[in-house]
Amino acid sequence: MTDASTTTKHAATRILELRAELDTHNYRYHVLDAPSIPDAEYDRLYHELKALEAEYPELVTADSPTQRVGNLALSAFGEVKHEVPMLSLGNAFAEDDLRDFDRRVREGLADELPAGDLFGGGAIVEYSCEPKLDGLAVSLLYRDGQLVRGATRGDGTTGEDISVNVRTVRNIPLRLQGSGWPGVLEVRGEVFMSRAGFDALNARALESGGKTFANPRNAAAGSLRQLDPKITASRPLEFCCYGIGQVQGELPDTHIGILAALKDWGMPISRELKLARGAEECLDYYRAIGEKRDALPYEIDGVVFKVNNLTWQRELGFRAREPRWAIAHKFPASEELTELLAVEFQVGRTGAVTPVARLKPVKVAGVMVSNATLHNMDEVERLGLMIGDTVIIRRAGDVIPQVVQVVLERRPDWSADELAARTVKVPSECPICGSAVERTQLIKRSKGRETVSEGAAYLCVGRLACGAQLKQAIIHFVSRRAMDIEGLGEKSIEQLVDEGLVQSPADLFTLRFEQIVDLEGFAELSSKNLLAAIAESKRPALARFIYALGIPDVGEETAKVLARALASLQRIQQALPEVLTYLPDVGAEVAHEIHSFFEDEHNRSVIAQLLERGLELQEEGDLHPEFAACASLAGFIDKLNIPFIAATGAEKLAAKFGSLDAIINADWLDLRQVERLNEKAAKSLREFFDNPANAERARAIEAQLREFGMHWESAKKAAEGLPLAGQTWVLTGTLEVMSRDVAKEKLEALGAKVSGSVSAKTHCVVAGPGAGSKLAKASELGVKVLDEAEFLAVLGSLG
Known part of the structure; x- marks a missing residue:
């Protein structure tokens, strides 16, 4: 045997090994949901196979994992005649519809079922239960275990040949696993797109200026019917098997048994598949799936029930275009058609002027809908929306209809004048207060320059002079996570503002009994209770107070960072944006929002009034030890964003000159002596500091770092050592003795960081009843887990 033939033989053997290994890993990942190797290792195996096949193209076969992307686009789809028709299912919309279906099944099987009453009422039929995926039904034909054809359902009798495209769907096996499969096996199922895949696809489309899809079903159907299979391959499609068509060979005698066999052969089946005995257990399953519907990673529109016994299926047979042994129990429609009557504009707490659709009322997912969100004017333009259009409305769970x-x-065929009148336009004046409405600007800051572009939002510039902004600001100010003032609901706040009793959050602390007792919804007791709650709120923690102020882009976590790090309202108010960026998770944009808020004269006035009216902030003190002397001269120079001065150059400058003043005053000769600082960088540095405003700004930032104790020459402080400092904890499930919010506060007060996800760096997980994936992840990683009783014991031991 020649060296060449020996090499080819070794390559062929390795190719077969790699294909088998990759097929196994695909099966474990897509079907068993139990991957045994990391993605990087899978990629290494895949690229090794791809390289070998490129070197030995004669060894490439159609069932290789590398052959999932066709090279040539099709001019059209061919037709496929279904040997066994792909029939649609009858629908049940109410519980009694399903009970009637079960009754008809039992009547049809009267001779087969055990004896019962006159109508077989004492007999129970077993049904398979699985979610009804909202995708595109397809047929996959396997001969001798190899995928040879894929087809759409079409009209049930004739579909389209999409063989090239189905091969690109990652979890469809090109060759069946294991052994024992029939010589001819037609697998039927649904190609769909997960919610996450759909969102990512639309995000990519928006970034590239492309067209977005309306829903995952349309995205899946459109992706699978692309004439260019490379486009299909780029889409996040998945397949789920729900049954079979033509078969030449032996199979189990129950529907669930067949699906279990298909899973063994590499077919993904529903993880929600269950067996139910009788109609009532079917209804229990329907209700349970309905409750978890919005938490599923994919969209469903109902549940499919099938008689599990195949002999009984054949006995029941078909009627017209649907089987007598299966039914789809649909959920209330989550999408409906209606007419757009008008677009109105609402004003929120931050002054954002947002379009809202007023609709001809229509029932969607069991709820009457007459309003829907339009997000912003960019969304209105993307939709091409006109007043009077027929639109599709979607509602999922408790999500606001859109x-x-x-x-x-x-x-309608509107005239040019009608089109102009029906175009949605942003008002030039605020619909609440009449102040100007301006489009936001996005400022992107980089080395030495700012880039300004138009944002998606429009803002009323009236601030708290605008009634809508004032009401929303106070609603936020008194909310549970902010100042936590009980007894002030939205209606009460609207009354107080409308009556002129409250014109800023500070006015809440001057309210008198006689001013509120006669208001609607108030009486003597509720008025006294409200005044007592206001008085009790006068000693808020600094973090709560900062959050209550409603600073744009400052949520609870950022407020906690500001309070923990700077530890005084005065320092937070004075902090320059560049100083704020030394704090964790505070980027340049958020830092400028914080600084701008406290620079505003009205905001400063309201804060001063709040303090004058008795607010005493808690948990104020010295700068947190973690941030003492946290700045370095090199880092400071880098933060100035001087063009052509990167981190390395900043380090060289700091090492050479040792102080900011020395760097500002350095001449050309001095700069030439800085190791590896090129002429362009030296020139840029000199030009930057030759501008008096830049030099003055740099000195002001340095002075504040020194004042706060963050300067590189400041004294380091020893942390007093909270018992859980440096630890990351995770809360999951339902806590019964205390709420998770309270538990989170307790942990943070002890120095811990509370995270929403489990990782190898997690110190401990507290798991209450109903804990799910986070508890499983903790077990997988070997992270310590406490139940609530053990957690309370830990808190007790720490005082």
């Missing part, structure tokens, strides 16, 4: 698509086919 307009997802305009049905252009139903748009």
Whole structure:
């Protein structure tokens, strides 16, 4: 045997080994949901196989994992005649519809079922139960275990040949696993797109200026029917098997048994598949899936029930276009058509002027809907929305209904004047206070320059002179996570503002009994209780107070960072943006928002009034030891964003000159002596500090770092050592003795960071009843887990 043939033989053997290994890993990942190797190792195996096949193209076969992307686009799809028709299912919309279906099944099987009453009422039929995926039904034909054809359902009798495209769907096996499969096996199922995949696809489309999809079902169907299979391959499609068509060979005698066999052969099946005995257990399953519907990673529109016994399926047979042995119990519609009557504009707490669709009332997912969100004017333009359009409305669970698509086919043939009148326009004046409405600007800061572009939002510039902003600001100010003033609901706040009793949050602390006792919803006791709650709120923790102020982009966590690090309202108010960026998770944009808020004269006045009216902030003190002397001269120079001065150059400058003043005053000769500082960087540095405003700004930042104790020459402080400092904890499930919010506060007060996800760096997980994936992840990583009783014992031991 020649060296060449020996090499080819070794390559062929290795190719077979790699294919088998990759097929196994695909099966474990997509079907068992139990991957045994990291993605990087899978990629290494895949690229090794791809390289070998490129070197030995004669060894490439159609079932290789590398052959999932076709090279040539099709001019059209061919037709496929279904040997066994792909029939649709009858629908049940109410519980009694399902009970009637079960009754008909039992009547049809009267001769097969055990004896019962006259109508077989004492007999129970077993049904398979699985979610009804909202995707595109397809047929996959395997001969001798190899995928040879893929087809759409079409009209049930004739579909389209999409063989090239189905091969690109990652969890469809090109060759069946194991052994024992029939010589001819037609697998049927649904190609769908997960919610996460759909969101990512639309995000990429928006970034590239492309067209977005209205919903995951449309995205899946459109992706699978692309004439260019490379486009299909780029889409996040998945497959789930729900049954079979034509078969030549032996299979189990129950529907669930067949699905279990298909899973063994590499077919992904629903993880929610269950067996139910009788109609009532089916209804229990329907309700349970309905409750978890919005938590599923994919969209479903109901549940499918099938008689599990195949002999009984054949006995029941078919009627017209649907089987008598299966039914789809649909959820209330989550999408409906209606008419857009008008677009109005609401004003929020931050002054954002947001379009809201007023609709002809329509029932969606069991709820009457007459309003829907439009997010912003960019969304209105993307939809091409006109007043009077027929639109598709979507509602999922408790999510605010949204307009997802305009049905252009139903748009009347309006004249040019009518089109102009029906165009949605942003008001030039605030609909609440009449102040100007301006489009936001996005400022992107980089080395030595600012880039300004238009934002998506429009803002009323009236601030707290605007009634809507004032009401929303006070609603936020008194909320549970902010100042936590009980007895002040939205209606009460609206009354107080409308009556002129409250014109800023500070006015809450001057309210008198006689001013509120006669207001609607108030009486003597509730008025006294409210005044007592206001008085009790006068000693808020600094973090709560900062959050209550409603600073744009400052949520609870950022407020806690500001309070923990700077530890005084005065320092937070004075802090320059560049100083704020030394704090964790405070970027340049948020830092400028914080600084701008406290620079505003009205905001400063309100804060001063709050303090004058008796507010005493708690947990104020010295700068946190973690941030004492946290700045370095090199880091400081880098933060100035001087063009062509990167971190390395900043370190060289700091090492050479040792102080900011020395760097500002350095001449050309001095700069030439800085190791590896090129002429362009030296020139840029000199030009930057030759501008008096830049030099003055740098000195002001340095002075504040020194004042706060963050300067590189400041004294380091020893941390007093909170018992849980440096530890990351995770809370999951339901805590019964205390709420998770309270537990989080307790942990943070002891120095711990409370995270929403489990990782190898997690110190401990507190798991209450109902704990799910986070508890499983903790077990997998070997992270310590406490139940609530053990957690309370830990808190007790720490005082």
